[in-house]
Amino acid sequence: MEKYLPILRVSPFFKGLSDSEILSVLHCVNAATISKKRNSYILRAGDSTEVMGLVVSGSVLVIQEDLWGHRNILSKCCAGDFFAELYAASPGSILNISVIADEDCEILYLNVQRLMVSCPAACEHHQKLIRNLVRVLANKLLVFNDKITHVGKRTTRDKLLSYLSAESVRQSSLSFDIPFNRQQLADYLCIDRAAMSAELSKLQKEGLIKTNRNHFELTVCNQ
Known part of the structure; x- marks a missing residue:
């Protein structure tokens, strides 16, 4: 995971954490990486997820599609950006979005549900992460508000x-x-x-x- 530290250091989710704390957090949230080829699906509408994705290389599109193939792009996520935060923070929520690779990419999955329970070690960086997650979720809502403004x-x-x-x-x-x-x-x-x-x-x-x-x-x- 050390090779991703340059991206993680500047991520709003890990703001205020040292490299050692970041690596500790990755273990805490069961961090796992996947690679996806261009145009392949990462998440599909109708599924549910307990993890949010952090793009560590390449880029992805967050989209909505209908049965006839009409596509509505909600956002584009590049290296350092998150997707599916709202769904991961709400267990059992059904996705009404899909996420596809806009180019070959690597994704770091983080199980944010692990942050919703008390940390046995009562570590300070656990509390920092919860505050940072709230900021990440608020920022995503602002991004969607911008889109509503434009399409309106x-x-x-x-x-x-x-x-x-x-x-x-x-x-x-x-x-x-x-x-x-x-x-x-x-x-x-x-x-x-x-x-x-x-x-x-x-x-x-x-x-x-x-x-x-x-x-x-x-x-x-x-x-």
């Missing part, structure tokens, strides 16, 4: 501008990369890809944005 806009244009504006603020720059390709961005914003491409072209002609693949530059002006 009435038009394709408004959804795009809402998302790009939020990304600009989050990254503190008018020039930034987004984690999605074009199809993934359309799936995330719940819009048609062709309509989205047409709107991006209009926004470029109007001088509001410049874009190349997943890179965007925004221009602030009076509309």
Whole structure:
């Protein structure tokens, strides 16, 4: 597990813990690693889970799908990001999401139910982990709130501008990369890809944005 320490040290879940404490915690929560190939399922809707996943290499997509194959991307998780925290913290909950590998990846599974019982050693880092887990769960709710804000806009244009504006603020720059390709961005914003491409072209002609693949530059002006 030592090879994952560079990722774990900067993870909000392990904030405030030393390397030795992190390794101790990994044993406490029955940490286990798996490898997945691109496009393979990690978790499927309809299942339940007692573990949350931490991406230690590659990236995954958290999605919802219907019977006809329509996909709604909820989030993309890269190295250092968690998924399925809410379900792992609520025993018996049925997943209404699926998680698939967006590229070859390694996942560290953590059984958070082990944190819900008193630690026999009454270790201080056990209490730190519980506080950190609450912060992780709160952050995930904020991420989903952002998505609701974007998809709640009435038009394709408004959804795009809402998302790009939020990304600009989050990254503190008018020039930034987004984690999605074009199809993934359309799936995330719940819009048609062709309509989205047409709107991006209009926004470029109007001088509001410049874009190349997943890179965007925004221009602030009076509309």
